[in-house]
Amino acid sequence: MKYTFAFSLIFLLMMMSCGTSKKTKSASAEQPRTQQPKPKAEQPNTIGNTDSEDSLNQETEEVEEVDLSSLNAVERYVYNYAGIAQEEMRLYGIPASITIAQGILESGSGSGKLTRRSNNHFGIKCNGWQGDKVYHDDDEAQECFRKYGDAKYSFRDHSLFLFERSRYGFLFDYDSDDYKSWARGLRRAGYATDPRYPEKLISLIERYQLNEFDKEVLGKTGDTALPKPQRLTLTNSEYYRVKRGDTLYNISEKFNLTVEELKLINKLKSDHIQVGQELKVKN
Template sequence: MKRLIVIFCVALLAFSCKSRKGIVTKKQKDNTKPVEVTQKDNEQKSEEESPAVYVTSTEHYIDLHKATAQQEMSLYGIPASITLAQGILESGSGRGRLSVEANNHFGIKCHEWTGKKIYHDDDEKQECFRKYKDAKYSFRDHSLFLTERKRYSNLFKLKIEDYKGWAKGLKAAGYATDRKYPQKLISLIERYNLYEYDKEVLGDKYKQFELPQSEGRITYTVVKGDTLYSISRAHNITVEELQNINGLSDTALSIGQVLVVKSSSNN
């Protein structure tokens, strides 16, 4: 009897081992095809992952709105350089409250406005300003504001390339109360070469307006390594005088920027 039990156990063990050997885990076939990554793909990916880097918020502002300003120039005859300079100055390069909360880039007040409004301290407390759905509508309203009001009609008698005349004409027509408004606009246009956008619109029709010698002014073009201090010393004026003449609020300079170093007022 014991012998039969032993034989039965041996047989059972042998059957169990055979069964385990018969179970095979089948390796799943990988149908994924290799993808070749080209140099072009890598460059495109790099561009997508690396957005444009701007040195200043003003340069970013210009890049965002230059096409709109040029379109308004084509439609309404207002220099893109003037529109951009006004936008930069009035909106704080897009960072001011009116531009952030109301898309109002030119400080245009309500007047006959029937659209949405925002209230903001300006010449007086809580004055009414226009509010726009998108910045592009602010640029269009700026064009309409200038073209539809008789007091700005003399601006359109000027050459469209004459941004200096436009800057002075805006102040004369009462657009701003700041007596340095023209100089500030001109300084922005020349610091950031905004007249280049006028050139792009006009093409071969563009004519560079040089500073008339009769104004008794001398200009200087900034080169690498220049500072306001070094320029002021070279032309025997103070840094403060240099800033005032050019409407500069800080000491930042850019290569190619044109500065007035002698004006008719300090002859």
């Protein structure tokens, strides 16, 4: 009886051992299913980016690189600043060809002493300027000129100089690609005293085909609308109403007065003016 019980106990223990082993094997066989790799369908972006990069590299390779060492001073100036002049044309309607030619002429193709010291490409004098200044011999000894941190701000001031002054308003009535009329008009408006100034601008424009930059802005049809300055309206034909952003300096420039003349006419003791204030602009 004892032997029969012992044998039964051994047999039962063996059966339990086999069952435990099977369960362990079964669990270890199912475990890898939770670590399967992500489907390939989730990876197309990697392939797409590779194709895009290859395409971009091909396009980059197709762009012709400019050997700057092969360009003369004027050509380098055009290369560096034509894009800025075109943007100014879009914003203010001044032909890019005129702006580039003026910059070439007045800055010595960017290598003039004043330009190198101040990034001032158009010889714009201080006249109430609150920014940095440099002093340079011009019509008189040690005249004050505006200094810019970047040349693009000089181009912007040039645009505003023409756009905001009434004496240049008639220029914007010319066709936007009529660089010859613009060149002669600048001289007539008093921009330069050199009687050959228009011919110098026209010669530069035609020699270096600067009018092609105008055509790019105007588009194939040549009828792209460009900004024009608003004609000034006076109250009772003799007064100007001050607007936000006005200063005595820019008002005096609009009406061909000096700041001192404007202050004298209006009996002003300081440069302070207010929006809505009426200033007399004619004697």
